[in-house]
Amino acid sequence: xxxxxxxxxxxxxxxxxxxxxxxxHYVPQFYLRNFIDNSKMFWIYNRSKKNINRSxxxxxxxxxxxxxxxxxxxxxxxxxxxxxxxxxxTFSFQEKEYSxxxxxxxxxxxxxxxxxxxxxxSTEKNILAQFITNMLLRNPWSLRQYMQKxxxxxxxxxxxxxxxxxxxxxxxxxxxxxxxxxANKRIxxxxxxxxxxxxxxxxxxxxMNFSILKTEEMKFITSxxxxxxxxxxxxxxxxxxxxxxxxxxxxxxxxxxxNNVSRNFRNRLVVLENEKATKMNFFYLKQExxxxxxxxxxxxxxxxxxxxxx
Numbered sequence: 001x002x003x004x005x006x007x008x009x010x011x012x013x014x015x016x017x018x019x020x021x022x023x024x025h026y027v028p029q030f031y032l033r034n035f036i037d038n039s040k041m042f043w044i045y046n047r048s049k050k051n052i053n054r055s056x057x058x059x060x061x062x063x064x065x066x067x068x069x070x071x072x073x074x075x076x077x078x079x080x081x082x083x084x085x086x087x088x089x090t091f092s093f094q095e096k097e098y099s100x101x102x103x104x105x106x107x108x109x110x111x112x113x114x115x116x117x118x119x120x121x122s123t124e125k126n127i128l129a130q131f132i133t134n135m136l137l138r139n140p141w142s143l144r145q146y147m148q149k150x151x152x153x154x155x156x157x158x159x160x161x162x163x164x165x166x167x168x169x170x171x172x173x174x175x176x177x178x179x180x181x182x183a184n185k186r187i188x189x190x191x192x193x194x195x196x197x198x199x200x201x202x203x204x205x206x207x208m209n210f211s212i213l214k215t216e217e218m219k220f221i222t223s224x225x226x227x228x229x230x231x232x233x234x235x236x237x238x239x240x241x242x243x244x245x246x247x248x249x250x251x252x253x254x255x256x257x258x259n260n261v262s263r264n265f266r267n268r269l270v271v272l273e274n275e276k277a278t279k280m281n282f283f284y285l286k287q288e289x290x291x292x293x294x295x296x297x298x299x300x301x302x303x304x305x306x307x308x309x310x
Contacts, residue, residue, distance in 0.1 A: 020068065020081065021088045026139040027061035027224055028091070030099040034249035035222060035298050045295040045303045052303055060294075061224045063140060067091075067189070069182045074175025082175070082182045087189055091138065094191075098131040102248050109212060109252060109269055118267045119212050125267070128254065129205040130191055132246055133198050136227045137188055141291045146188050146197065147181070204241055209262040211270045213253040218277040219299045220247040221306070223284050225292040245280060250298040253280065281306055 035042050036057065044055045067087035071078050101124045108119055120128065136142065169176075191198040228245040244256040255270075272280070284295055285306065297303045 020065070020084045022064050023058075023062045024064070024066040024068075024088055025062045026066060027135070027226060028095050028098070029057040030095055031102075031135075031226070031248070032057035032061065032296070034102070035247075035296055037298050043297050043300045043303050045297070045307060047289055047292070047294055050307075052300060052307075060296075066140065066143075067138075067185065069178050069185065071175045071178050074178060075173045078173065078175060082178050086182075087185065090190060091134070094130070094134060097127055098134070101127045101131070105212060106249065106252065109214060116268070119269060120267055125210070126202075126206060128210070129202045130198075132205055132227060132244060132254070132256075133191065133201045134189075135246065136201070136229070137198060139225055141225060143185075143188070147184055205244065205256060208241065208244070208256040208258050209266040210254060210256040211262065211265040211268055213255050213277075213280075214269055214271045215251060215253075215274070215277040216271060218272075218274040218281075219250040219297065219302050220253050220277065221250075221281045221284060221295055221297040221302060222247045223287065223292045223295050225287060228283050228287070245283065247280075278306070282309070285310060 032042075033040075041054050041056050043052055044060065045052050065081075068084060069082045070080060071082055101120075104124065105119060108117075137146075186193050187196040189198065190196060191202060193199065226246055230242040231239050232242045233239055240258070241256070242258060245253060247253040281302070284292065295303060295306075
């Protein structure tokens with residue numbers, strides 16, 4: 001009896017496709033848990049519907065197969081996705097480091113003896129820069145801004161790439177466009193990709209002065225696009241970051257600035273008055289609705305007061 005290679009391939013393909021993570025979070029669950037209340041839930045303000053509801057970290061900020069790339073114009077034996085779960089696995093590994101550093105920050109900041117001490121080590125500061133970059137780039141809005149939909153025109157004149165495309169077609173595999181899409185996602189999302197967008201952005205964040213903001217009474221809120229920032233153009237026409245703001249819990253937030261005055265508060269804890277904490281929360285209402293669809297808060301009253309102040 002001959003071996004039915006088609007059945008073997010199909011069974012293998014089915015197994016691989018079953019192992020994929022369908023619900024892929026663009027805001028990590030470990031981060032969202034820093035905004036839950038005692039019932040392990042938080043409040044959501046839907047900016048389009050203008051209503052407030054309850055939710056859990058696992059149920060929001062996710063898109064099915066967000067980081068996957070389907071094989072297009074390719075041999076069906078390749079399966080449905082290119083390098084399935086590759087980015088999701090990368091993020092999962094990175095999130096363990098991010099979570100560890102944030103918990104370390106919370107521990108240090110809660111100790112009275114450390115109120116005027118430096119908060120983070122150089123290693124932790126580097127991981128924070130990676131964390132901010134990851135949060136800024138991995139969401140659907142950023143993917144739409146940066147991803148190229150078609151790269152056929154881009155390979156003209158590059159003999160090596162044209163040769164690879166011809167070889168794939170000759171072998172009957174095809175799918176060159178899908179490979180280009182995967183490569184573009186790696187350039188955008190993988191910090192270990194030399195010369196990629198994350199590497200350059202991480203380096204820029206690292207050079208900025210940062211402080212840990214603390215609110216005593218008014219709780220910080222966040223959103224499904226949690227990184228707030230402002231840019232400016234240099235005399236050379238280069239766009240640079242002016243400041244970055246990212247709440248890391250209802251009580252603490254990161255603030256980065258290129259302003260020389262901020263050097264006095266570099267890597268230190270800064271306690272905000274309620275009025276200033278409220279102002280930081282209000283910035284989320286100014287986000288574009290295409291970028292941010294809803295706000296997230298531990299305390300319902302904070303959301304209601306914020307929305308009613310519009």
